[in-house]
Amino acid sequence: MNIKTKITLGFLAVLALLLALGGYAHYTVQRLDRSSRTILQDNFYSVEVGQQMLQTLAGAELHVPGARAQSLARFGDQLQREARNITEPGEQLLVDSLTRELAAAAALPADSPGWAPALARMRDLTQRVVALNLRAVTRRNELANRTAKVASRNLLAFVALSLLVALSLAIGVPEAAVGGLRKLSASIEHAAQGDFATSIAIESRDEFAQVGLAFNRLLRHLNEFRNTNLGEVLTERNRVASIVQTLDEALFLFDEARVVLVANPPACALLGLPQAQVVGQAADQLAHANPVMASLLPLVTAPGPAGPQPFTVDQAGEESHYRLLVHNETWFNPVRSQMEFLGTIVALHNISDFKRLDQAKSQYLATVSHELKTPLSTIHFHLKLLLDQRVGPLNAEQQQMVGTLQQENQRLLKLTRNLLDVARHESGAIPLQARPTTVADLVAAATGPLRLQLAPKALALTVDLPAGLPLVLADLEKTAWVLLNLLANAVRYSPEGGRIVVSAACQGDYVQLSVQDVGPGIAPEHQERIFQRFAQVPDAGGAHREGNGLGLSISHEFITTQGGELGVRSAPGAGSTFFFTLPRAHEPSYSPESFSSL
Incomplete structure (x- = not known):
């Protein structure tokens, strides 16, 4: 039997119990309601009419002219109402006796001495009618109580039975539904830990058996996929590692906690430590013991826009210049639909040779500019002398030629001064006084x-x-x-x-x-x-x-x-x-x- 059928049958059983319990309760309530309604309609009505008849007889005893006739007339109306509500054995005989006594009393003269015995007989018969209906009320009430007790016991038994059935269904149906899930969860937990060999044991033919079969096939495919791609992944990792190891640039890779994940040989040589003492260590701890890392770490953690930075290291009394580049690598993980931090890449390119060449270039530029400035100044001075009339007159064409030469000489002088300023600034010869x-x-x-x-x-x-x-x-x-x-x-x-x-x-x-x-x-x-x-x-x-x-x-x-x-x-x-x-x-x-x- 599959799980869907088990759950459906369980719900149907509970529904049937609820319907049976509700139907029996409704029947019992209706029965008690009819019993109480019968008592009210039959016996209580007769008791009430009897009480009214006794009150009327009490009024007939008064010696008021015309009061007896009115009381007997009202008593007759009440007696007719009682005659229409005969419900108990012997009640009809009492009503007939009252009818005869009423007729006899009505025929007596007003001052007849037979009035008192007649009223006493009528009172006695009326009290017997009331007592007869009261006994019926008591009997029917006891019957209703016994019926209610029986119904109560039956309902309690029915409720107990329903609870037992519902409890058994509540325990059995969820267990049938969850048992397969436990097996599936345990197998998934093993798979999450990398154990794809733990499959689900198939012991039934329900839906979980089908899921288990599909999951076992998935485990086999995952195991095959892992074994197939593990070699490729290792090859790619080794290829990347070999590229990093053979770079001539010093390269570090830090994680979020600034633990060194990668440090190639140039980076370890820069720190002066073996690779085993660098990889896996926290950069903060390395900075306490290593002055190079102590100088490098503030530049790595400094906020600000990413870009090349100069970095100088004093090694064996000689300064080595590096071009430092810090990059926080992030990427969008499509599986998790979020950006993830991969690490901080720190690359140091040794530019000491370029720095020396640049210094040599600046010195050469300063030397050439300085050497050019003296003859250019001399040329400028002699051109001014040529334009001086005291040296000798020039014709218009000669003056134009000398003026052009003077303008070009001024351009060369300005260029020379600019080159000197560039060379001095690069060499630090022009200090800025801020x-x-x-x-x-x-x-x-x-x-x-x-x-x-x-x-x-x-x-x-x-x-x-x-x-x-x-x-x-x-x-x-x-x-x-x-x-x-x-x-x-x-x-x-x-x-x-x-x-x-x-x-x-x-x-x-x-x-x-x-x-x-x-x-x-x-x-x-x-x-x-x-x-x-x-x-x-x-x-x-x-x-x-x-x-x-x-x-x-x-x-x-x-x-x-x-x-x-x-x-x-x-x-x-x-x-x-x-x-x-x-x-x-x-x-x-x-x-x-x-x-x-x-």
């Missing part, structure tokens, strides 16, 4: 030298500095040079009669300064390249812009070194807004004097 500075002083230092450049193109310069700007932490000279370089570019690319706006605004712990022009704008694909060295980007017409491509690069170095950011917002034909941020000095704010359009 001090609390007012934004107003910074803007004034940059806009002062720019006045003469506005007139040839009839440009208007507007400075908009809100009141209450805080002090900024900056090198006044270098930062003013950056702002002046941005303003010079705005003057160069603004059309005649255009407007340049210098503004400032607070942004949290930073102050942003902006230079807005109405020039041709910069295409989005070129906005990242303009801050690179020697970058040349075309304007809206396709022609390359003027300049050597070093001004913005140097400006970017100055601003980022001070903890700020240099950027641009632009669109072709809509002008450009160059901006840079400087950290607040967290000192009392300064209210600048009002600036007007220049």
Whole structure:
């Protein structure tokens, strides 16, 4: 028998018991109701009429003129009502006797001495009628009580039987339904622990037997699938492990608790520890005993945007430079429908050779720039002498040629100075003296030298500095040079009669300064390249812009070194807004004097 049939039969049995119990209870209640209703309708009615008849006879004893006649008439009505409700044996004889006595009493004169005996006989007969009905009430009440007791015992027996049957069904049916589930649950638990050999024993032919057969087939398939793919998984793992082990970059992998899961040989060599003492250890514990890990761990756990970071290690008295990249790897698990954290990957690429080459390049660049500066300055001096009339007159064509040579020499001198600034900044020869500075002083230092450049193109310069700007932490000279370089570019690319706006605004712990022009704008694909060295980007017409491509690069170095950011917002034909941020000095704010359009 299958489980569905067992459960259905169990529910039907309980339903039949409920219907039988309810039917018997209804029958018993109806029977008791009929019995009580019969007593009320038959005997109690006769008792009530008898009581009324006795009261009427009591009124007939009064010696009031006309009272006896009225009482006898009322007694006759009551006697007729009693005659219509004859329910007990002998009651009819008593009613007939009362009828005769009533007729005899009605025939007596008002002052007859036979009134008293006649009323006494009528009273006696009436009391006998009442007593007869009272005895019937008592008898029927006892019968009803016995019937109720029997019904109560029968109901209790029926309830006990129903409880026994229901209890047996409540124990047997769920057990039949859950027994197979226990076996299935135990087998699933073994499978969850990786034991696919524990199958379900089939001992019946119900639904659970079918489920057990299907689950046993599933276990066999899973076991085959695991055995088939285990080798492939191990091969892939070994392949990935071999790739990691053969990398020339130091590579760490940390889990959520910052326990080292992977450390390849270069990483272990960087720490100066064998791999067995690194893998499986907590990074915090390694940091206590290993100075390299102590220096590395703060960079790994530091919040902020992911990106390459410099990392220097002193090994055997020689500095080794690394390019540190930290990446928190997450992926979407389609099985669980959620993002999961895989680990923190820390890669360190040794750039010591590139650092030495870069230093050599900077030294060579500084040397060449310095060597070029002296002859270029001499050429510039002799060109000025040629233009001096006291040395000798030049014709117009010669003056034009000398003027052109002087302009090109000035360009070479400017390029040489920029190259020297780049080389000095890279080598640290140009220290930045960051001090609390007012934004107003910074803007004034940059806009002062720019006045003469506005007139040839009839440009208007507007400075908009809100009141209450805080002090900024900056090198006044270098930062003013950056702002002046941005303003010079705005003057160069603004059309005649255009407007340049210098503004400032607070942004949290930073102050942003902006230079807005109405020039041709910069295409989005070129906005990242303009801050690179020697970058040349075309304007809206396709022609390359003027300049050597070093001004913005140097400006970017100055601003980022001070903890700020240099950027641009632009669109072709809509002008450009160059901006840079400087950290607040967290000192009392300064209210600048009002600036007007220049």
